[in-house]
């Protein structure tokens with residue numbers, strides 16, 4: 447389960463809508479929650495989409511943003527727990543390209559479906575240890 451406050455979730459949704467027609471992307475910092483297997487998002491850190499492919503259907507988080515965030519988290523109980531990106535005109539499910547890019551099996555993927563200029567759906571996904579598939583993770587909006 448991935449728990450995220452309404453405020454932080456709204457920031458992801460707004461970023462997805464503002465990035466149109468491109469995909470937005472960014473990192474999620476968090477910590478272990480009280481429930482078994484629960485991760486709580488503590489920070490949403492937007493990044494420029496530095497993908498060299500078409501940014502309409504691909505994304506890449508700026509390595510500098512990741513480096514800066516890792517620095518900022520040093521000495522805290524937070525770590526990078528995942529990232530988010532949007533699918534303009536597509537579902538909140540990982541694409542085949544996403545699976546190819548899923549190198550880090552400990553990261554949670556949050557994907558926003560954007561339809562007609564508005565965020566239509568937000569879902570969280572985990573990566574199988576052998577990187578063969580994604581599986582759904584319950585997204586728990588805590589207000």
Ligand SMILES: [Zn+2]
Pocket residue numbers: 531532533540541544557
């Ligand atoms: Zn994608």
